[in-house]
Amino acid sequence: MxxxxxxGFQDAASPVMEELLHFHDHALMIVFLISTxxxxxxxxxxxxxxxxxxxLDSQEIEIVWTILPAVILVLIALPSLRILYLMDEINDPHLxxxxxxxxxxxxxxxxxxxxxxxxxxxxxxxxxxxxxxxLLETDHRMVVPMxxxxxxxxxxxxxxxxxxxPSLGVKMDAVPGRLNQTAFIASRxxxxxxxxxxxxxxxxxxxxxxxxxxxLEHFENWSSLMLEDA
Amino acid sequence: MYFSLSELxxxxxxxxxxxxxxxxxxxxARFPNQNQxxxxxxxxxxxxxxxxxxxxxxxxxAPCDWxxxxxxxxxxLSWIEKWDTQREDGTFPGKI
Numbered sequence: 010m011x012x013x014x015x016x017g018f019q020d021a022a023s024p025v026m027e028e029l030l031h032f033h034d035h036a037l038m039i040v041f042l043i044s045t046x047x048x049x050x051x052x053x054x055x056x057x058x059x060x061x062x063x064x065l066d067s068q069e070i071e072i073v074w075t076i077l078p079a080v081i082l083v084l085i086a087l088p089s090l091r092i093l094y095l096m097d098e099i100n101d102p103h104l105x106x107x108x109x110x111x112x113x114x115x116x117x118x119x120x121x122x123x124x125x126x127x128x129x130x131x132x133x134x135x136x137x138x139x140x141x142x143x144l145l146e147t148d149h150r151m152v153v154p155m156x157x158x159x160x161x162x163x164x165x166x167x168x169x170x171x172x173x174x175p176s177l178g179v180k181m182d183a184v185p186g187r188l189n190q191t192a193f194i195a196s197r198x199x200x201x202x203x204x205x206x207x208x209x210x211x212x213x214x215x216x217x218x219x220x221x222x223x224x225l226e227h228f229e230n231w232s233s234l235m236l237e238d239a
Numbered sequence: 240m241y242f243s244l245s246e247l248x249x250x251x252x253x254x255x256x257x258x259x260x261x262x263x264x265x266x267x268a269r270f271p272n273q274n275q276x277x278x279x280x281x282x283x284x285x286x287x288x289x290x291x292x293x294x295x296x297x298x299x300x301a302p303c304d305w306x307x308x309x310x311x312x313x314x315x316l317s318w319i320e321k322w323d324t325q326r327e328d329g330t331f332p333g334k335i
Binding site for chain 1: 261262263264265266271272273274275276278279308311312313314315316317
C-alpha cells in the first residue's frame with residue numbers, strides 16, 4: 010500500500026518482490042557509496058590551494074581503479090542474474106485468472122472450473138466510504154488464495170493497457186490479440202493495489218487494480234457467491 | 240497418427256485420471272515463454288480436431304475433454320465466443 014511521503018518500494022507481498030526489494034537496497038547502497046566518494050573527491054580537489062604539476066603516470070592507482078570497479082560490477086551482476094533466473098523459473102500454477110483490459114476498467118475471468126467473469130470499475134471519489142483510498146478502490150476485487158502460485162494471463166479488448174501491482178512485483182502489458190503470462194504467489198493475506206500502466210485514453214488514471222489475497226476456504230466461498238450472483 | 244481401439248481405450252482412461260485431478264492448465268513445454276496466445280489457440284483447435292476425428296471413427300470423444308479444459312482455462316471468453324461463431328459461420332481461420 011503506497012502512503013504519503015513514501016521513499017522506497019511498498020512492502021513486498023510476494024517472494025519475488027522481496028528479492029527485488031533487497032537487491033534494490035544492495036545496488037542503491039553501492040550507488041550511494043560511490044557517489045559520496047566522488048562528491049568528496051570533487052570537493053577536496055576544488056577546495057585546496059595545493060598544486061602538483063609533475064605527476065606523469067602511476068601504474069598502481071590505475072590498476073586499483075580498474076580492478077575495484079570491475080569487482081563492484083560483479084557484486085551487482087551476480088544477485089541481479091540470480092533474480093532474473095528466479096523470475097524465469099517454471100512454476101506449476103494452482104489457478105489461472107485472465108485479466109482483460111478495457112477502456113476504462115479491468116475484467117477478470119476465472120474459468121478453470123466454471124465460467125466466472127466480472128468487471129472491476131474504480132469507485133468514484135464521491136462514493137468512497139471513510140477510510141477507502143481515492144482513485145485506487147474498485148467495486149469488485151480480484152480475489153486470490155494466499156500462498157498459492159497463481160498464473161495471470163493479461164490481454165486487452167481494445168487498446169494497450171498494462172496490469173501492474175507493485176507490492177506483488179508484477180507488471181504485464183495488455184495487448185489486444187495477445188495473451189501475456191505472468192505469475193505470482195501472495196505470501197500473506199491482504200489487499201494490494203495497482204494502477205493501469207499504459208496510456209489508454211481519457212480515463213487511463215481511473216482504472217485501478219485491487220488484488221485481495223485470502224485463505225483458500227474464503228476464496229472458495231467467495232467464488233461460489235460470485236457465481237450465484239452472476 | 241492412427242491408434243487401435245484398445246490403445247484409444249487406454250488413452251481415454253489416462254485422460255480421465257488427469258481430468259479428475261485437473262486444477263488448471265499445466266506448464267506446456269511447447270509454449271515456455273511469456274506469449275501464451277498460441278497455447279490457447281492450439282488447444283482450442285486441437286479439441287475440435289480431436290472431436291471431429293473421434294466422431295469420424297465412431298469412438299467416445301471423452302479423451303478430447305483435456306483440450307477443452309485447457310482452452311477454457313487459458314482462452315479469454317470473448318475469444319472463445321468469437322471463434323465459436325466463426326466455426327458456425329464457416330469463417331474460422333484454422334483448419335478443423
